[in-house]
Amino acid sequence: MKVKVYAIATIVAGVIPALTGIATAQDTTNGAQIFKQCTTCHRIGDGAKNLVGPVLNNVVGRQAGTYEGFRYSPLMKAAGENGLVWSEDLIIQYIADPTPFLKKYLTDEGKADLAVGSAFMTFKLADEQQRKDVVAYLKTFSPGK
Numbered sequence: 001m002k003v004k005v006y007a008i009a010t011i012v013a014g015v016i017p018a019l020t021g022i023a024t025a026q027d028t029t030n031g032a033q034i035f036k037q038c039t040t041c042h043r044i045g046d047g048a049k050n051l052v053g054p055v056l057n058n059v060v061g062r063q064a065g066t067y068e069g070f071r072y073s074p075l076m077k078a079a080g081e082n083g084l085v086w087s088e089d090l091i092i093q094y095i096a097d098p099t100p101f102l103k104k105y106l107t108d109e110g111k112a113d114l115a116v117g118s119a120f121m122t123f124k125l126a127d128e129q130q131r132k133d134v135v136a137y138l139k140t141f142s143p144g145k
């Protein structure tokens with residue numbers, strides 16, 4: 001009997017911190033877990049190198065399509081050249097569906113003629129809370145932003 005009570009107490013002690021973690025608006029710890037889906041293509045942190053996707057250090061505040069040594073799609077380059085600078089909010093929108101996001105950006109800037117082709121990022125993250133959390137995590141690698 002005593003053993004049982006102890007076991008239940010241990011379980012409850014483990015569950016409460018997990019639940020309070022979910023309650024925060026943007027959770028960098030959860031974001032780090034979600035970022036594992038991005039590491040198929042992206043690296044971040046010390047010594048990060050371009051892979052299928054560009055390095056994401058300092059991405060918040062970066063002009064889109066400008067990480068050194070990475071070959072971007074014409075669509076991404078055009079968006080950057082026409083003023084797209086990554087804010088947290090814009091990254092949250094972009095990762096939901098990259099190609100339509102970039103096409104809409106260019107069209108809104110009066111550059112519908114450049115809104116052609118596809119973005120090179122074929123990944124989409126539908127869940128809004130997951131997008132917010134992963135971008136909160138990215139921001140921790142964009143010092144000063």
Ligand code: HEC
Nearest residue numbers: 038040041052053054064065067072073076119120121123
């Ligand atoms: C299947 C590979 C792949 C996955 C998975 C992926 N990306 Fe990308 N990402 C790319 C590629 C390729 C580009 C360059 C897009 C282009 O040139 O059109 C890119 C570009 C970006 C950019 C713009 C960077 C810049 O320098 O302008 C951001 C921000 C980004 N990705 C965030 C993410 C996040 C966050 C995730 C995970 C939720 C993710 N990506 C998952 C391949 C991927």
